[in-house]
Amino acid sequence: MTSTVAAVPDEQMYRILLIEDDQGDALLVEELLHDTGLRFELTTRTTLAEAHAVLAGSPIDCVLLDLHLPDVSGIDAVTAVRRRAPHTAVIVLTGLSEAQAGANAMAAGAQDYLVKGKVDGELLRRTVRYAVYRSKTERTNAEAQAARLRAEENARLERGLLPQPILDTSTVRVTSRYLPGAAWALLGGDFLDVVEGDDGLLHAVVGDVSGHGPDAAALGVFLRIAWRSLVLGGHRGNDLLHLMERILIAERGSQHLFATCTLLTLDQRAATATLHLAGHHEPLLTTAAGTQELAAAHGMALGVVPGLRRWPSTVVPLPASGALTLYTDGLTEGHNGATGERLGVDGLLGLIGELPTTDPAEHVDRLIEETHALNAGRHSDDLAVLRLDWGSPGTHGEE
Incomplete structure (x- = not known):
């Protein structure tokens, strides 16, 4: 689904994939996204296997990931998403009782985490924007580093040729x-x-x-x-x-x-x-x-x-x-x-x-x-x- 809200001007369209098997929590996230004022396209899947098909078929800017899915849970979920989409921002959704889960998820490669029940539209807006920005920056730096290493290798080989x-x-x-x-x-x-x-x-x-x-x-x-x-x-x-x-x-x-x-x-x-x-x-x-x-x-x-x-x-x-x-x-x-x-x-x-x-x-x-x-x-x-x-x-x- 796609929704555009003009309350907070933002020219970028955020392509968001929500991986959440709880229909109530999924509906709440959708309502919060409308409150952010961001322009977004939201795709929802209930399992990691279904999410893999989406990640393989279309570009996604941000993944909102629940840590407890039918086919994977915990840090393994973060690792699996990062392996499938290494340059896509990942924001983990944790429960109130999972104090350490968010920090562990970031250590595993997530850009940020949010605690369910403690999120409003403004917090979600900032988190999505900053996570996507950091992910793009990491990708740019990685590409620049790869290009530099490739240029150095080429220069060494060219001197030999x-x-x-x-x-x-x-x-x-x-x-x-x-x-x-x-x-x-x-x-x-x-x-x-x-x-x-x-x-x-x-x-x-x-x-x-x-x-x-x-x-x-x-x-x-x-x-x-x-x-x-x-x-x-x-x-x-x-x-x-x-x-x-x-x-x-x-x-x-x-x-x-x-x-x-x-x-x-x-x-x-x-x-x-x-x-x-x-x-x-x-x-x-x-x-x-x-x-x-x-x-x-x-x-x-x-x-x-x-x-x-x-x-x-x-x-x-x-x-x-x-x-x-x-x-x-x-x-x-x-x-x-x-x-x-x-x-x-x-x-x-x-x-x-x-x-x-x-x-x-x-x-x-x-x-x-x-x-x-x-x-x-x-x-x-x-x-x-x-x-x-x-x-x-x-x-x-x-x-």
Whole structure:
């Protein structure tokens, strides 16, 4: 039932569930609610089982709970309601002889208690309003705390997914970006890295662990650190990918996660790039003539068929100056907000062709902004972009 009383102005509508098996007491509570001047919707149930159905089916602001019900009594009633509706205010109704019951109920999670026979409209009004206010405040604080902990965890994982490149003598300019998926800034398993080996060659990786969340992100960090350690230890090509796959299988446990990645070795002296694609797509080559996708042989994603060890290499000649862009599919899996079609590589190349030639870091940022705009804000997948520029004067370091 619903009743509106204007004696005490209150814009909020309070959705109240009364759990009371005594019809006389239930009628008294209803009359007192009318005396409060609150705008309310009252639902009455006589058992906890019936109340559970209400709590599961509709939002409730406040539960008025009798401690003696046919199917539960005492503190167990409070605990059961709090378990079913942890963010709903609970006010316990006690008898005159239950001096300690109210305090025990609050210790069990109730916001307040009222003694039957000692309640008037004004007391009930204040109690309901303050209980609902405290419950909402507790919920807001809990959500803020959860968001803070989630942000701290994401920040730690992101530092592992987006490391500082190790560059000694290389004049290649490195631009890297990592963005988590939109929902709760949820990290996934995208990862990237760049190191200069003792051989003077520049080695880069971009990869993507299937799935989202902390497990995928942690596995991405494991693979990124493993790749860096193995490269600095002299491992290359198929041997490197085989060891990364062994690490993935060991760390994924019972979860059937797999990973795709592109390995790139840039040799400026020989003007070549050597590619190994493990279930990942090809990089983009940008020259004065424009941007195109490189043609390269494909191999199996890591962890899909363990032990196959089939990752063919492709050697690509490079111009005297240019840029290579490695990226995860978060850059192409979005949809054009106007047409609804998937952007894809062709759409990405068309978009790159329309962007003005600018500073590499600014170009990557503009590209990400444009793809997000076309996707009409539906950014749900993780995104990692790594761009390597060479041959231009003054290019050294990382952004």
